[in-house]
């Protein structure tokens with residue numbers, strides 16, 4: 001039933017209309033002169049497996065997975081990378097010609113490479129990292145920071161048990177801090193990351209006091225709507241080096257695009273502009 005030889009890829013979520021991935025991959029296909037299409041697909045959880053099993057028969061070679069399916073795809077995939085298993089979620093699927101689904105998580109890769117591109121002098125080993133939030137994205141960030149060699153991670157989440165679960169999974173380099181004390185952990189940190197959805201358009205503000213931040217600290221917000229969050233604006237005023245969250249979205253897509261379409265794409269200002277279009 002294969003209908004085309006042009007490679008197809010998709011982002012699957014629900015809702016998915018807001019996703020920037022179609023503009024991003026379409027831009028890379030165009031600038032690299034490649035044939036292919038990348039489309040958004042709004043799929044309900046109960047239909048996810050059937051859709052994923054059908055896509056290869058229709059010429060699809062890869063899928064990005066977004067909210068709310070990132071965890072559920074692990075129950076469906078035939079092969080799962082160690083890092084996706086550790087993080088407990090996948091964002092990238094390779095649909096093999098034999099019908100097998102390979103699941104990976106490139107969020108941590110995107111997180112680290114965004115910071116490295118924006119702040120090449122950043123040294124993760126220079127001191128502790130402080131993480132606000134302990135959801136799915138935090139798991140990818142913690143995993144990537146540990147791999148990058150941070151000596152210690154202080155983590156604080158409104159629901160403390162979720163932060164404690166990260167400590168149980170990732171080990172003793174993590175220390176859990178009460179949410180009401182989250183501001184205190186910033187004093188020690190040389191890297192600070194907001195992994196909560198607070199500060200995003202339509203969500204409440206991030207109310208953690210930032211006066212403990214030291215000048216020169218690397219501050220990253222995973223939220224990228226708006227691009228410059230209040231958190232980043234305040235950190236910048238305090239002399240911190242700030243990195244927005246859009247670059248993480250762009251960099252996490254690099255390994256996926258390369259695996260699906262065979263060319264390693266570049267993340268540059270034109271890529272950012274395409275994603276924001």
Ligand code: NAP
Pocket residue numbers: 107110132133134135136137138157158159162195196197198200204222223224245246248249250252
């Ligand atoms: P998630 O699993 O739903 O986690 C949400 C996090 O935000 C949890 O830590 C949650 O705390 C916290 N939170 C939500 N509302 C809160 C409130 N009112 N007060 C205090 N804490 C609150 O979501 P996720 O997948 O980790 O995503 C988190 C954010 O990262 C989202 O904004 C997402 O768009 C962004 N993100 C960006 C990228 C990128 O490429 N830049 C990639 C992935 C995610 P509780 O545990 O207490 O609920």
